[in-house]
Amino acid sequence: MAWTRFGKKKDMPGGLWIKCESCGAMLFRKEFEQRHRVCATCGYHFTLPARDRIALTADEGTFAEMWPELCAYDVLEFNDRVPYGEKLVATRKKTGENDAMVTGTCTIKGIPCALGVMNFTFLGGSMGMVVGEKIALLCEHAAEKGLPVVLFACSGGARMHEGAVSLMQMAKTCGALTRLHRAGVVSISVMTHPTTGGVTASFASVCDLLLAEPGALIGFAGPRVIATTIKKELPKGFQRSEFLLEKGQIDRIVARAQMRDELARLLAYATGRDPVAAFKPAPVPADAAEPVAVAAEAAGKKPKKKAKKDG
Amino acid sequence: MSESPAKSVMQDGLAFERPLNELQQKIDELRKLKQDTHLDLDGEIELLEDRKRRETADVYSKLSPWERVNVARHADRPLTSDYMQLMLDDFVELHGDRVFGEDRAIVTGLASMDGVRFLLVGHRKGKTVKDRLACNFGCAHPEGYRKAMQKMRLAEKMKLPIVTFINTPGAYPGIGAEERGQAAAIAQNIYDMFELRVPIVCLVIGEGGSGGALGIGVGDRVGMLENSYYSVISPEGCAAILWKAGDKAPEAAEALKLTSKDLRRLGLVDEVIEEPLGGAHRDPKGAIERVKAQILTWLRELQATPIEELLAQRYRKFRSMGQPTSG
Ligand SMILES: [Zn+2]
Numbered sequence: 001m002a003w004t005r006f007g008k009k010k011d012m013p014g015g016l017w018i019k020c021e022s023c024g025a026m027l028f029r030k031e032f033e034q035r036h037r038v039c040a041t042c043g044y045h046f047t048l049p050a051r052d053r054i055a056l057t058a059d060e061g062t063f064a065e066m067w068p069e070l071c072a073y074d075v076l077e078f079n080d081r082v083p084y085g086e087k088l089v090a091t092r093k094k095t096g097e098n099d100a101m102v103t104g105t106c107t108i109k110g111i112p113c114a115l116g117v118m119n120f121t122f123l124g125g126s127m128g129m130v131v132g133e134k135i136a137l138l139c140e141h142a143a144e145k146g147l148p149v150v151l152f153a154c155s156g157g158a159r160m161h162e163g164a165v166s167l168m169q170m171a172k173t174c175g176a177l178t179r180l181h182r183a184g185v186v187s188i189s190v191m192t193h194p195t196t197g198g199v200t201a202s203f204a205s206v207c208d209l210l211l212a213e214p215g216a217l218i219g220f221a222g223p224r225v226i227a228t229t230i231k232k233e234l235p236k237g238f239q240r241s242e243f244l245l246e247k248g249q250i251d252r253i254v255a256r257a258q259m260r261d262e263l264a265r266l267l268a269y270a271t272g273r274d275p276v277a278a279f280k281p282a283p284v285p286a287d288a289a290e291p292v293a294v295a296a297e298a299a300g301k302k303p304k305k306k307a308k309k310d311g
Numbered sequence: 312m313s314e315s316p317a318k319s320v321m322q323d324g325l326a327f328e329r330p331l332n333e334l335q336q337k338i339d340e341l342r343k344l345k346q347d348t349h350l351d352l353d354g355e356i357e358l359l360e361d362r363k364r365r366e367t368a369d370v371y372s373k374l375s376p377w378e379r380v381n382v383a384r385h386a387d388r389p390l391t392s393d394y395m396q397l398m399l400d401d402f403v404e405l406h407g408d409r410v411f412g413e414d415r416a417i418v419t420g421l422a423s424m425d426g427v428r429f430l431l432v433g434h435r436k437g438k439t440v441k442d443r444l445a446c447n448f449g450c451a452h453p454e455g456y457r458k459a460m461q462k463m464r465l466a467e468k469m470k471l472p473i474v475t476f477i478n479t480p481g482a483y484p485g486i487g488a489e490e491r492g493q494a495a496a497i498a499q500n501i502y503d504m505f506e507l508r509v510p511i512v513c514l515v516i517g518e519g520g521s522g523g524a525l526g527i528g529v530g531d532r533v534g535m536l537e538n539s540y541y542s543v544i545s546p547e548g549c550a551a552i553l554w555k556a557g558d559k560a561p562e563a564a565e566a567l568k569l570t571s572k573d574l575r576r577l578g579l580v581d582e583v584i585e586e587p588l589g590g591a592h593r594d595p596k597g598a599i600e601r602v603k604a605q606i607l608t609w610l611r612e613l614q615a616t617p618i619e620e621l622l623a624q625r626y627r628k629f630r631s632m633g634q635p636t637s638g
Contacts, residue, residue, distance in 0.1 A: 158521075
C-alpha cells in the first residue's frame with residue numbers, strides 16, 4: 001500500500017547522456033527531452049515531472065494553478081532517522097514544489113477541464129494529506145463548475161510518514177469522486193509509471209475512464225512484495241499496462257505522444273462536443289507511432305503494427 | 312503485507328505476558344490444591360488475584376505500540392467467528408461474488424441480534440491450521456471485496472444496516488489478486504460505501520491492515536477495540552522500507568502512531584472500545600459484550616438520522632481527515 005522507491009536515479013540531472021531503464025540504450029539527453037522522456041530505442045515511457053506533463057497536456061498558457069500553497073505538516077512527529085518535518089522542508093527546496101500534486105484548470109485543445117497531476121519527484125509521488133486534499137478540492141470545484149476532471153497518477157502509494165492519515169486520503173479522494181459523479185461530471189484517470197499501492201487502490205481506479213501509458217507499472221502491491229510473499233518469480237510483463245488491458249482492467253493504452261489528442265477526443269465526448277473537430281492530430285514526428293509497438297514488445301507482447309487511427 | 316519479521320522479534324513482542332501468565336498459573340495451582348486437599352487457601356488466592364489485577368493493569372497501561380500490535384495478533388484474541396457465535400441470534404451466510412469465486416477471507420451474511428437485523432461483513436482468519444489456510448490468514452482477494460459489495464447492495468435493497476468487522480494483516484499480494492484487480496476492487500468498495508443508502512458501522516477488532524481494512528471500512532461510525540491497530544502499512548513492511556531492517560518493526564510501530572488512542576486523537580476513528588483488563592484474549596465474552604452494546608447504541612442513533620443527512624455526514628467525516636496548512 002505504501003510508497004516504495006521506484007526507478008532508482010539512473011538519469012543523473014545535468015548529464016549529456018542517460019541510460020534507458022528498460023533497454024539500456026544510451027540516450028542523448030536533449031533528444032530524450034524533446035521526445036518527452038520516451039526512449040527512442042524501445043519506446044519506454046520514463047516518469048515525467050508534473051510541470052512537464054502540464055506543459056505537454058494543457059493548451060499553452062491556459063493552466064491556472066489552484067491551491068499551490070497547501071503544505072503537509074508532521075502530523076505524527078514521524079522520525080525515521082530524519083524527522084519528517086525536515087524531510088518536507090528539504091524536499092520542497094529540492095523540487096521547488098510544495099507537495100506531490102499540482103492541480104488547476106486549463107483547456108485541452110480548447111476544451112475546459114480540471115487537471116490534477118502527481119509529481120513523482122516529491123517523495124515518490126506519495127499520497128498524503130496534500131494530495132488527498134487537492135484532489136478533493138479539485139473534484140468539488142469541478143462538480144460546481146461542471147468541468148470534466150483529468151487526473152494523472154504517478155505514485156508509489158500512500159505516504160508512510162503520515163501513517164493512517166495518509167491511508168484515509170484513499171477514502172477522501174474516493175468520496176470526492178462520488179460527489180463528482182452525482183453532479184454528472186466525467187472523470188478520466190491516466191495511470192503512468194509507476195502507479196501502485198494506495199493511489200491505485202483509490203482515486204486512480206474509480207474514475208469513469210481509465211487510461212494508461214505504455215509499459216507503466218500499475219498494481220496494488222509492489223512486485224518485490226509479491227515475489228517475497230509467493231516465493232516465485234513473477235511472469236514477464238506482470239502488472240504492466242498491457243497486462244492490465246489484457247485482464248480487462250483499463251479502457252485504453254495511450255502513448256505519450258498521442259495523449260493530448262486522445263484526452264481532447266474523450267473530453268469532447270464527455271462534454272457534448274464533436275470529437276472529430278476536437279481530434280485534429282497535432283503535427284507529430286513520423287516515427288511517433290512506433291514506440292507503442294516496441295513498448296508492447298518490451299513488456300512481453302508480440303509487436304503489432306498500429307493502425308493510423310483506431311476509432 | 313510484507314516481509315515476515317524475524318522470529319525473535321515476534322516472540323519478544325509478547326514477553327510482557329509471561330509474568331502475568333505465571334501468576335495465573337500459580338492461582339490455578341492453588342485452586343487445584345484447595346480442591347484436592349480442602350485446605351483453606353482463600354486468603355492466599357485472593358491475595359494473588361489482587362496482585363494479578365494490579366500487575367495486569369500496570370503492564371497493559373504501559374504497553375508499547377509494538378506490544379499492542381502483538382496483542383492485536385494474539386492467537387487467543389476473539390475473531391469475527393467468535394463475535395458471530397456469541398452475539399448473534401441468527402445468521403444466514405451468503406457466499407460468493409457472483410463473478411469469480413468464494414473468498415473465505417471475508418464472511419458475509421444476514422444477521423439478527425436482540426431483535427435488530429443487519430448485514431454482517433467481516434474478515435475471517437480461522438482458528439485451526441486448516442481454517443487459517445482456507446481463510447488465507449485473513450488476507451482477502453478481489454473476489455472477497457466484491458462479494459462484500461454485492462451483499463452490501465443487497466442490504467441496501469432490504470433496508471438493513473451494515474456492520475463490518477475489520478481484522479486483516481492486509482489484502483493479499485499475489486499474482487491472481489493483481490490479475491483480477493485487487494486495487495480496483497478495494498477502490499470500488501471505498502467509493503461505493505460512500506453511496507450506500509443504509510447506516511454503516513465499522514469495527515476494527517484486531518488488525519486494521521491498510522487498504523485491505525479500508526476496503527470494508529467506510530462507515531458512519533468507525534470504532535476500534537482498545538488493543539487493535541490501524542495502519543497504512545504493517546510495522547514490518549515500514550521497517551523494511553524506511554529502516555531497511557525488518558527487525559526495526561518496534562520502532563516503526565512507534566513511529567506510525569497506529570494504536571487506537573492515536574487514531575482517536577488524530578480524529579480518524581469515532582470511538583475506542585475499552586477491552587476487559589489484560590486484553591480481549593483474557594475475557595473474550597466481556598469484550599464481545601462491550602462491542603455488542605456499542606453496535607446496538609450506534610445502530611439506534613443512526614436509524615434515527617434521515618439517510619441524506621447520513622450520507623452528507625459520512626462524506627464530511629472522511630473529507631475532514633488530514634487538513635494541510637496554507638504554507
Ligand atoms: Zn529503451
